Amino acid sequence: MSRLQKLFNNKQNLLSIYLTAGYPQRNAMLELIPLLAKNGVDFIEAGMPYSDPLADGKTIQHSSSIALKNGMNLELYFKQIKQVRYKTDIPILFMGYFNQVLKYGIESFLQQCSDSGIEALIIPDLTPEIYQKYYQKIFKKYDLGLSFLITPTTSDERIALIDSLTTAFIYVVSISGTTGKTDDFSAKQIAYFKRIKKLTTRNPKMIGFGIDTASKYRIVNTYADGAIIGSAFIKAISDNDYKQKAVDFVRKIKS
Amino acid sequence: MKYTTDKLGFYGNYGGSFIPELLHRNVAELQKNYLKIIETKDFQTEFQNLLRDYVGRPSPLYPAKRLSQKYGAKIYLKREDLNHTGAHKINNTIGQILLAKRMGKTRIIAETGAGQHGVATATVAALTGLQCVIYMGEKDMARQTPNVARMRMLGAEVRPATSGSKTLKDATNEAIRDWINNPDDTFYIIGSVVGPHPYPDMVARFQSVISEEMQMQLAAQTGREYPDKIIACIGGGSNAAGAYYYFLDNEKVELISVEAGGLGIDSGHSAATGVLGSNGVIHGSMTLLMQDKDGQIVEPYSISAGLDYPGIGPLHAHLIKTGRTRLVTATDQQALAAGLQLTRLEGIIPALESAHALAALDMLNFKPDEIVVVNLSGRGDKDMDTYLNNLSL
Numbered sequence: 001m002s003r004l005q006k007l008f009n010n011k012q013n014l015l016s017i018y019l020t021a022g023y024p025q026r027n028a029m030l031e032l033i034p035l036l037a038k039n040g041v042d043f044i045e046a047g048m049p050y051s052d053p054l055a056d057g058k059t060i061q062h063s064s065s066i067a068l069k070n071g072m073n074l075e076l077y078f079k080q081i082k083q084v085r086y087k088t089d090i091p092i093l094f095m096g097y098f099n100q101v102l103k104y105g106i107e108s109f110l111q112q113c114s115d116s117g118i119e120a121l122i123i124p125d126l127t128p129e130i131y132q133k134y135y136q137k138i139f140k141k142y143d144l145g146l147s148f149l150i151t152p153t154t155s156d157e158r159i160a161l162i163d164s165l166t167t168a169f170i171y172v173v174s175i176s177g178t179t180g181k182t183d184d185f186s187a188k189q190i191a192y193f194k195r196i197k198k199l200t201t202r203n204p205k206m207i208g209f210g211i212d213t214a215s216k217y218r219i220v221n222t223y224a225d226g227a228i229i230g231s232a233f234i235k236a237i238s239d240n241d242y243k244q245k246a247v248d249f250v251r252k253i254k255s
Numbered sequence: 256m257k258y259t260t261d262k263l264g265f266y267g268n269y270g271g272s273f274i275p276e277l278l279h280r281n282v283a284e285l286q287k288n289y290l291k292i293i294e295t296k297d298f299q300t301e302f303q304n305l306l307r308d309y310v311g312r313p314s315p316l317y318p319a320k321r322l323s324q325k326y327g328a329k330i331y332l333k334r335e336d337l338n339h340t341g342a343h344k345i346n347n348t349i350g351q352i353l354l355a356k357r358m359g360k361t362r363i364i365a366e367t368g369a370g371q372h373g374v375a376t377a378t379v380a381a382l383t384g385l386q387c388v389i390y391m392g393e394k395d396m397a398r399q400t401p402n403v404a405r406m407r408m409l410g411a412e413v414r415p416a417t418s419g420s421k422t423l424k425d426a427t428n429e430a431i432r433d434w435i436n437n438p439d440d441t442f443y444i445i446g447s448v449v450g451p452h453p454y455p456d457m458v459a460r461f462q463s464v465i466s467e468e469m470q471m472q473l474a475a476q477t478g479r480e481y482p483d484k485i486i487a488c489i490g491g492g493s494n495a496a497g498a499y500y501y502f503l504d505n506e507k508v509e510l511i512s513v514e515a516g517g518l519g520i521d522s523g524h525s526a527a528t529g530v531l532g533s534n535g536v537i538h539g540s541m542t543l544l545m546q547d548k549d550g551q552i553v554e555p556y557s558i559s560a561g562l563d564y565p566g567i568g569p570l571h572a573h574l575i576k577t578g579r580t581r582l583v584t585a586t587d588q589q590a591l592a593a594g595l596q597l598t599r600l601e602g603i604i605p606a607l608e609s610a611h612a613l614a615a616l617d618m619l620n621f622k623p624d625e626i627v628v629v630n631l632s633g634r635g636d637k638d639m640d641t642y643l644n645n646l647s648l
């Protein structure tokens with residue numbers, strides 16, 4: 001059983017943090033991941049910055065562009081993940097866009113993920129249909145999880161398809177929108193969370209996008225196995241004092 | 256050889272739909288409905304009438320005598336520059352806005368590079384009374400100011416894209432994000448044969464009127480309904496797709512695709528995707544793409560805003576890889592010179608994009624009596640500043 005699966009079996013109210021590798025400084029991830037693990041974060045989505053992140057709002061566009069300017073690239077990314085692996089066994093997921101995987105060579109990429117101690121991948125622009133037809137066979141050769149996204153406009157029937165292909169957790173996107181929207185939850189969103197909670201799926205569910213406060217973190221945990229926080233964390237760690245800010249942020253969310 | 260899409264929207268290895276789940280419902284809705292709607296009689300009647308009465312079609316096929324003399328071939332210009340709003344772009348926007356209305360959408364968004372697609376979209380939005388937001392790279396807003404003014408006068412809101420190279424690629428990113436954030440009422444009118452399935456196929460169909468007319472006009476003027484060569488410039492590839500469409504299966508017609516060579520293919524400052532690109536995903540489709548070894552998209556460069564794009568429509572990637580089209584590149588300087596030449600020989604000031612197609616005439620050998628059609632995709636009014644700043648007139 002993978003570390004990630006064990007986590008889902010044994011724990012509730014999970015907290016996952018998304019960070020952009022190379023942000024705010026080139027080597028920040030080396031210290032941030034162990035620090036987050038120590039402060040009660042359950043697993044990490046390590047985002048490989050991309051030049052054209054379509055599903056992301058301003059905050060992650062910005063962190064991605066800074067990270068690329070800081071010299072983050074895939075070679076360094078995998079090197080840093082390997083280094084982090086010596087310090088903590090917190091589960092780490094790769095998050096990035098399909099073109100990055102494709103250009104590297106899918107098999108080589110998955111091999112690298114495996115070798116670096118990555119547990120699973122989130123690739124928002126790889127659709128279930130295309131995955132099934134062209135790539136599932138290759139992915140199955142590796143012992144890596146894969147998460148697909150669902151959104152408020154995903155039908156129950158389609159969620160069943162996505163559940164059947166998912167091998168990590170279902171990423172429940174809280175809104176019809178890009179990352180980083182911080183409005184309070186609407187009645188419509190809560191109704192959506194309720195609908196999702198009722199659906200029996202093989203995979204655990206994590207709710208993400210737009211979660212930025214302790215109260216929202218508490219709310220989503222009543223409907224899913226945990227929450228994923230990205231933009232709000234990225235915003236919080238924008239300066240030189242990012243390590244302390246990261247710790248403060250997690251404490252506040254868990255308070 | 257097959258030049259149409261399969262079920263998942265692939266032309267051979269290129270195309271498909273690589274989109275975040277957030278766009279799934281909208282794209283699937285479009286995939287399900289586009290052919291059903293555009294093949295109805297009601298749609299076709301309204302579309303054809305507008306192309307005739309509003310756009311001014313058919314656009315002339317003009318035998319360019321002095322140009323022909325110079326190159327020793329029979330050169331015809333397909334005059335898309337004479338369309339309402341000054342380019343081929345309006346053929347597509349009329350089609351898409353009629354589709355948007357039938358799908359009950361009330362808000363229109365679009366990206367634009369040269370501003371021609373933005374103007375063509377703002378125009379049909381005014382025509383149909385729909386709200387309209389246009390995304391345009393900040394750099395392009397500065398180099399195509401007349402078109403920014405036109406869009407605003409037409410009632411569209413022009414939003415600057417300030418990320419990346421601040422050009423067409425970034426405007427497209429912003430438009431896609433807008434669509435993600437407005438999933439209910441918004442229709443995204445894409446300006447070229449790019450984007451997730453069904454856009455490449457849909458836009459090619461709307462632009463196919465160009466080659467449909469060419470067949471009839473050539474038959475009337477030359478006695479043969481197909482030319483020996485068709486030359487078109489490629490940004491995303493919509494004017495070329497339209498000019499090639501009915502000739503794709505006729506291997507006797509040589510298709511010559513002209514990309515923007517910028518400061519030169521080896522200079523690191525060009526937009527010659529077909530030459531420099533490798534397989535990749537951009538704006539929702541698998542195609543040829545200018546990228547680095549990590550799959551980061553490389554910022555392109557061209558003097559022509561409409562060609563300044565690091566990708567290429569998946570149909571064209573397929574045509575290139577199967578050898579159906581011949582690729583040529585024209586540098587900024589070659590395009591400027593070709594634009595000036597057409598102006599002085601024929602009294603037609605072409606768009607800088609179209610000037611790239613004209614520049615290919617210098618790179619090809621012609622048999623006497625060969626029939627060559629250059630797709631003159633647009634007029635040069637929007638480019639006067641660039642022409643004046645770069646040519647010593």
Ligand SMILES: Cc1ncc(COP(=O)(O)O)c(C=O)c1O
Nearest residue numbers: 371490491492493494561608633
């Ligand atoms: C006049 C003109 N020609 C060509 C293009 C390039 O687009 P495409 O390759 O889709 O025809 C543009 C784009 O703005 C244009 O304005």
